[in-house]
Amino acid sequence: DSGVTQTPKHLITATGQRVTLRCSPRSGDLSVYWYQQSLDQGLQFLIQYYNGEERAKGNILERFSAQQFPDLHSELNLSSLELGDSALYFCASSVAPLAGYNEQFFGPGTRLTVL
């Protein structure tokens, strides 16, 4: 158990819909990262927050947005869903913001299926 929690574990929805994925980081971690993992694209970095502020952006679509709240939990909002958005979405957290030098602890992921 990494200490990072993600809800829900599974989500099935239809094209065109909007969903929200939730992540609670490890106690004491200020930085949260979101990743998408699909069979054809591998693990893709989406976005990072540090202490409530956006820190870095990766391959995140305009239909996707995220935020980190004062209690440090984070939400990833996916809208106008397409079949290709079906994937595993991971949240990770670290104490400090430098992902390349600090250990990221990954949550168990949310499996999103868009029908």
Add this chain to the structure above:
Amino acid sequence: TQLLEQSPQFLSIQEGENLTVYCNSSSVFSSLQWYRQEPGEGPVLLVTVVTGGEVKKLKRLTFQFGDARKDSSLHITAAQPGDTGLYLCAGAVNNNDMRFGAGTRLTVKP
């Protein structure tokens, strides 16, 4: 096209054998990490290497970062069934933008 190319994509070996997996790129990274991921779980960090030419050992696992900081290898000695999993390398393009390879899926048969 992946920024980080991992090879082989799949590897199936017998318990006790040695193996090496590779992570290559044309880009220079400020640091490189190796993760192992098991089915239904998130990746778990194995090691971070930051200096060109650096070698780190973690029990039966040996990690090497290329001199030019563009590539890395992971060598496992006397593989065990518990080593089975997806091995991912990840490079920091800048300090925060991590790029992952597609991974090497290792199966160690008893």
